[in-house]
Amino acid sequence: MYRAALRKTTNLLIQNAKWEAKMLHISGMKHSKSKVWSLGKINHIALVTPNLEKSTALYRDVLGANVSGQQPLPDHGVTVVFVELGDTKIELLHPLGEKSPISSFMEKNKSGGMHHICIEVDDIESAMKDLKAQKIRLLSDKAKIGAHGKPVVFLHPKDCDGVLVELEEAGTGRS
């Protein structure tokens, strides 16, 4: 009897440990009682840089962070380098192509600067519907597939106190 109880308790505790780990991982997802959608963690902060090599060297060599290689994303008009810093990344962006959406930012901020923050949501369609009803202007009528292959939408900086806010629908994997 004890042998069976031992096995059962062991299994339960393993399940519990896995569940705890999972809950910690997604602990940003606090559910608001009054909403059908909820906000999660900050996925990334996007910085625009005039020199991707120099910025990469700053975060990798001077500050000692883990960074990715350069990833050209022609569909999004940017080349990106991911800087891994715990649960929230820095994304270093540089314009790619003639119609890059960050060209005008780069012209206004020749030394570079902070471009946007991206916060995860669990249900982007519900979030968009709700935000529209609350008079927050969205920069597109429909969610688009973002640089991580997940649906994203940008909120108008004029409705977010001068800050460009991106919402990204978080999937089951790490993004």
Add this chain to the structure above:
Amino acid sequence: MYRAALRKTTNLLIQNAKWEAKMLHISGMKHSKSKVWSLGKINHIALVTPNLEKSTALYRDVLGANVSGQQPLPDHGVTVVFVELGDTKIELLHPLGEKSPISSFMEKNKSGGMHHICIEVDDIESAMKDLKAQKIRLLSDKAKIGAHGKPVVFLHPKDCDGVLVELEEAGTGRS
């Protein structure tokens, strides 16, 4: 015998679950092999806002995040509201007093905007020494006690591709 083994396994698994949870919590702290100090997670993103009530309402009521009350920090020349979003906070800042360090930013960015990012380090003195040796200008010769009661230093935006970067020495508690 099984009873004792059951108790032992139970205790071990509880310990393991606690350890896993702890490791997940501090998983941002990746050690660079070549440095005596290391970079951790992004502690916060600071946004300056012309209207703290309105910005608080945006994050709390419209986006559904957990936010703190207004905390006046006269020594730092700001009133701050903390927005909890997973492991990385947003800090909403508004100038306080005549000599606020964010007054000139507020004048230049009347609608508000992104002010700085704060990254944790495990040893701020070693980080400062190392960064000085690597020709990164620091905005103060010595670390100061920041808004969380921990030692902080700011790096010159001209050496960080137009971005104001704060380093904060992470303690054992949550900051």
